[in-house]
Amino acid sequence: MNNVLRTCRGFVLFYNRQSIKSVQRGFHSTEPCLDKPPKVDVVSVDSFNNVKEKNKKTFLDMLKVYRMEKYRSGHVEFINKAIKHLDEFGVNEDLETYKKLIQVLPAGKFVPQNYIQSEFMHYPKHQQCIIDLLQKMEDNGVIPDWEVEDMLVKRFGPRGFPVRRYWRMMYWMPKFNNLSPWPIPKPAPNDPYELALLAIKRISSIDIESEVKVYKTKELEESIEDTWIVSGQSPDQKKIVANHPDNIPIYIEGGFRIWLRKQSIIYFILRTEPSPAIKNEEEEDEDDISNFRVPFFDKPIPKKSDKIAKKKTVHEQEDGTIIAVAATGTSSKNSLLSWIRFLEKDGNPRLTHIPILFTSKSPLGNVEPLSELDESKKEVEQSKQKVPIE
Amino acid sequence: MQRVKTFAEVLSRNRWKGSLGVYPALTDWTRRRGVHTSATTLEFHEYDKRSGYDTGFEIAETRTERIRLGLQQLKKEIKLWKKEVQEVLISDPIFEYRAGEVDVFWRFYEESSLDHWIVTSDSDHAEGFSKCDLKIGHQGYGLFHGNLCSRVPKDGRIQNSGYCNMITKRVSKSFQRDSFLDWSPYTHLNLRLRGDGRSYLINIHVSGQFDIMWNDVFTFVLYTRGGPYWQTTRIPFSKFFFASKGRIQDKQAPLPLYRITHFGITVSDKADGPFQLEIDYIGADFDPTHHEETAYEMYEVQQNYIIGT
Numbered sequence: 001m002n003n004v005l006r007t008c009r010g011f012v013l014f015y016n017r018q019s020i021k022s023v024q025r026g027f028h029s030t031e032p033c034l035d036k037p038p039k040v041d042v043v044s045v046d047s048f049n050n051v052k053e054k055n056k057k058t059f060l061d062m063l064k065v066y067r068m069e070k071y072r073s074g075h076v077e078f079i080n081k082a083i084k085h086l087d088e089f090g091v092n093e094d095l096e097t098y099k100k101l102i103q104v105l106p107a108g109k110f111v112p113q114n115y116i117q118s119e120f121m122h123y124p125k126h127q128q129c130i131i132d133l134l135q136k137m138e139d140n141g142v143i144p145d146w147e148v149e150d151m152l153v154k155r156f157g158p159r160g161f162p163v164r165r166y167w168r169m170m171y172w173m174p175k176f177n178n179l180s181p182w183p184i185p186k187p188a189p190n191d192p193y194e195l196a197l198l199a200i201k202r203i204s205s206i207d208i209e210s211e212v213k214v215y216k217t218k219e220l221e222e223s224i225e226d227t228w229i230v231s232g233q234s235p236d237q238k239k240i241v242a243n244h245p246d247n248i249p250i251y252i253e254g255g256f257r258i259w260l261r262k263q264s265i266i267y268f269i270l271r272t273e274p275s276p277a278i279k280n281e282e283e284e285d286e287d288d289i290s291n292f293r294v295p296f297f298d299k300p301i302p303k304k305s306d307k308i309a310k311k312k313t314v315h316e317q318e319d320g321t322i323i324a325v326a327a328t329g330t331s332s333k334n335s336l337l338s339w340i341r342f343l344e345k346d347g348n349p350r351l352t353h354i355p356i357l358f359t360s361k362s363p364l365g366n367v368e369p370l371s372e373l374d375e376s377k378k379e380v381e382q383s384k385q386k387v388p389i390e
Numbered sequence: 391m392q393r394v395k396t397f398a399e400v401l402s403r404n405r406w407k408g409s410l411g412v413y414p415a416l417t418d419w420t421r422r423r424g425v426h427t428s429a430t431t432l433e434f435h436e437y438d439k440r441s442g443y444d445t446g447f448e449i450a451e452t453r454t455e456r457i458r459l460g461l462q463q464l465k466k467e468i469k470l471w472k473k474e475v476q477e478v479l480i481s482d483p484i485f486e487y488r489a490g491e492v493d494v495f496w497r498f499y500e501e502s503s504l505d506h507w508i509v510t511s512d513s514d515h516a517e518g519f520s521k522c523d524l525k526i527g528h529q530g531y532g533l534f535h536g537n538l539c540s541r542v543p544k545d546g547r548i549q550n551s552g553y554c555n556m557i558t559k560r561v562s563k564s565f566q567r568d569s570f571l572d573w574s575p576y577t578h579l580n581l582r583l584r585g586d587g588r589s590y591l592i593n594i595h596v597s598g599q600f601d602i603m604w605n606d607v608f609t610f611v612l613y614t615r616g617g618p619y620w621q622t623t624r625i626p627f628s629k630f631f632f633a634s635k636g637r638i639q640d641k642q643a644p645l646p647l648y649r650i651t652h653f654g655i656t657v658s659d660k661a662d663g664p665f666q667l668e669i670d671y672i673g674a675d676f677d678p679t680h681h682e683e684t685a686y687e688m689y690e691v692q693q694n695y696i697i698g699t
Contacts, residue, residue, distance in 0.1 A: 139660070172638055180589065180613050202587065203617030258616035259587035262661040269618050314619065319529045322618050363528045364618050365584070365666055366535060 048085040056097065059089040063100050075105050076129045083136055092140045093187055099148060101133060107154040118159050130155075130162040134169060141186070143173045184261050192265065196230045196327035199258045199265040203232060203325050206314050210234035215342040223338045227329030231339060233348075236313045237323050240272075241348045248273055249355040250323060252336055253362040266331050266368055270323040270343075275316050278309040319363050333358065436601040443515055471564035487575045487676040494673035495571075495653075496558070498532025511536065511554040518543060518551035522657075527668060531584075535666035538657060552662070557593070557654035571650040576674035579625045584668040585614020588659050594630060594645060595652035605634045608645045612655070614667065624675070628682040644683040 051058050059082075066078055079101055091097040105126060112122040121127055130152070137144060144166060152163045182202045189195055197212065204210035212232045217223040244250070254268030315322045324343060328335035336358075344351045361367060450456040484493075496506060504524060512518025522536025540552030563569045579592065590612040597604050608630035615621050627647060632639045653672065657665055 168638070168640065176611070179611065182587075182613065182615060199587070199616070202615060203619070205615065206617070206619045206621075256618070257586060257664060259661055259663075259665070262659075264587075264661070264663055267617070271618070317618075317620060320618075325617065365527065365533070365668060366664070 048081060048088075051089075054089045056089065056091050056094060059085070059091050059097060060100055063104060066104060072104075072106070076125045079104055079129050079133065083133055086136065086140075092136070093142055095142055095145065095148075098133065098137055098142060098144070099151065102130060102148065102151045102155070105130070105155050107151075110155055110160075111157040112160070118157060121161060122156075127156060127161045131165050134162060134165050138169055138173065141173075141177075143177060144169060188261050188263060190263075192329065193228055193230075195260055195263055195265050196228075196267075196329075198260055199267060200230045200232045200325055200327055202260070203258065203267065204234070207234040207236060209236065213346070215339070217335060217338045220338050220341055222341070224334050225330060225332065227335050229326055229328045229335060229339045229342065231324060231326040231342065233324040233343070233346075234315070237315050238347050240313070240315065240321060241323055241350055241354075244272065244350060244354055246353050249357050250351070251357050251359045251362075252340070253359050253364065253367065255331055255368045256362075256365065257368055265327055267325060267327040268331075268336060268339075269325050269362075269364070270340075271320045271362075271364070272323060274318055274320050275312065277318070278312070436604070439597075439604050446514075467565045474564055484575075489676060489678050492580045492671075492673045492675045493576070494671045496673075497671040498526060498669055499530055501526060503532070506558050507556050508559060509534075509554075509556045512551050516543065517548050518553070520552055520554050522554035522556075522665075524556050532669040533666060534655065534669065535664070537664050538659075539662050540658075540660050541662075552660060553656055553658035554665070555654055555656045557595075558652050560597075561651055568651075570648065571653075573627070573647040573650055573674055575676055576647070577626060577628075577677045577680040578675050579623075579627060580673045580675050581612070581623045581625075582620060582670040583612075583614065583623065584618075584620045585612075585616060586666050587614055587616025588657060588661065588665055588667075589613050590667060591656040591658070592625070592630075593652075593654040593656060594627075594650055595654065596646050596649055597651045602634075607633050609633050620670070626677075626680055626682065626685075627674075628680070629685045631686060642684060642686040642688065 048062065051062065063082070066072065082101055082104075086092040086097070110123040110126050112118040134144070149163070149166055149170075152160060152166055156162050182205065184198060189198070197214070200212050204212055210232050211234065212230065215229040215231060216226075217229065218226050250270055250272050252268060253271050255266035256269070257264050258267055326336075326339050328339065340351060340356060450459050487493075497503060504526065507524055509522055509524045511520040511522045513520055519539040519541050520537060521539075522534065524532060524534045527533035534554075534556055536554050538552055538554060540550075542548055542551045561569045561571050581592075592610050592612050594608045596606050596608065598606055610625055610630045612623060612625075627645045630645045632642050632645075655667070655669075657667070
């Protein structure tokens with residue numbers, strides 16, 4: 001056993017002196033063991049903390065070290081300890097690791113032999129610890145496969161409580177796995193650029209015609225910084241800009257937050273005042289039949305009627321008309337300025353004539369304060385919270 | 391007499407905990423049993439509908455105070471009762487449920503529309519650090535917002551943390567009689583909202599008479615797009631699945647739409663950070679082409695000796 005430890009110590013573990021000291025004292029032993037080698041826990045309480053490089057390989061190595069011992073004991077303690085460190089090692093969404101953890105328990109040892117054992121939770125602590133492991137899998141959205149069933153049946157029999165739990169998971173988890181109308185790849189990307197693409201595509205999914213474009217600020221001559229801009233705009237929105245009057249300003253609002261599973265991205269919108277609501281001049285009382293109009297004999301309705309109005313697009317909401325959506329790499333004012341320049345070039349030439357204002361407040365909900373906007377607070381206050389950039 | 395009373399009070403207050411350790415004479419026989427590492431549960435049934443969680447309602451200490459509060463309440467209850475009698479006499483039921491017409495149950499437009507709602511989070515019971523609030527936003531819509539935090543307080547008892555919840559008050563008639571909402575003519579839940587990309591949970595509570603039915607909830611996920619656009623979500627009631635105390639139940643059943651007691655929205659998706667959900671209305675509509683009662687399998691699997699599954 002010591003040989004095993006010596007070989008393993010080099011690449012994963014180092015033991016703190018204290019634990020070895022206490023072992024050398026023979027603190028727990030009931031009989032003096034002078035000739036025997038000192039008893040050392042293969043994986044001590046701190047051993048997961050003491051690993052220098054925390055990744056999947058070292059985690060599996062830890063399990064291997066434990067499995068190499070001839071007389072394994074303390075399975076439950078070991079698995080419970082390992083479950084707590086799954087997130088740290090970045091293996092919480094990895095099915096293989098979970099399988100390896102189940103394999104820490106020996107097959108065939110805990111299988112109930114009769115009805116009573118089967119129904120009254122044979123080896124309760126062992127079963128409970130695997131149930132906890134399955135719970136952890138469920139929380140992290142890992143769907144088990146048929147191999148897991150085999151492993152559990154081999155360890156707890158076909159009616160073990162972990163097996164029942166596994167069946168429940170296999171019934172419900174695939175039902176909810178692909179339910180979201182805006183699916184996010186699994187595992188979700190960590191790169192903010194990829195996330196921004198996903199986020200803007202998700203927001204623009206309201207209008208199937210919208211195009212998501214990526215601009216590089218380097219391509220602009222006057223830009224100061226080098227970053228990316230992911231922008232979404234549809235032909236309908238371009239039409240709204242084309243028909244926009246000169247005297248009504250357009251606001252750059254943000255940053256708002258959108259969540260993609262466990263990560264969030266800050267995005268900005270280009271918004272104007274809402275277009276006037278469609279109203280009929282005369283409110284007609286449909287129940288009033290005193291002045292009944294017969295279409296065959298009476299005068300026809302004049303062609304210039306206010307009863308027919310153009311249907312509003314999805315972008316024209318009651319709290320504002322949304323013209324474009326974007327997320328930038330730096331979320332800075334400069335990058336947003338470049339975004340407007342790109343939009344001007346890309347089919348919105350009228351933006352040059354319309355006043356564009358940065359606002360630090362939005363009617364569309366809570367705005368995340370930007371560091372840069374905070375710095376320019378004084379300016380904002382002077383100009384009544386609106387900073388003209390034109 | 392006074393001592394007996396205080397004893398009874400202490401007992402009843404701590405009953406839900408399952409710990410009889412408040413009175414030494416009672417615990418003597420448990421002490422003799424040796425070492426216990428886990429809490430013993432000697433009871434099957436529950437005493438408290440709220441499982442011991444504080445309601446936050448102030449109850450008067452002295453008797454005179456209690457009488458005073460009771461009389462104040464009586465005035466309100468009689469007013470309510472009068473309204474109920476009037477409603478019965480006027481008798482204006484909906485005769486026809488037309489396809490595509492949304493009947494709105496809760497609309498958020500003024501401060502008084504928040505009176506129906508109770509907002510809770512784990513920090514209210516010292517079980518976490520989430521904070522949330524429900525208010526009327528700038529534009530006159532309901533804004534359910536806050537900060538979700540899944541950090542677990544280190545008290546050795548709590549394993550999971552991080553939820554914020556909004557729920558309607560228990561449906562009741564005058565004199566605090568329990569009542570139910572009847573949504574049986576409808577087939578779909580219909581909400582208009584603007585979320586932040588998180589997925590929320592819609593809970594339709596159907597609390598029953600007995601203690602095992604107190605926590606019956608039918609739940610479904612509410613996916614939000616996120617972004618500046620409003621979305622209208624239509625969820626068939628048949629999709630709601632049966633859960634109790636946060637666990638999906640093995641035996642599913644169709645949602646009993648005639649006896650709804652609460653309606654709630656929860657956020658607990660383990661993504662730490664701010665969240666916001668703007669709600670315009672919560673309603674339901676009738677779709678004559680929708681015949682599904684429940685989307686989940688109802689057949690029974692032959693199992694010879696697994697109890698309760």
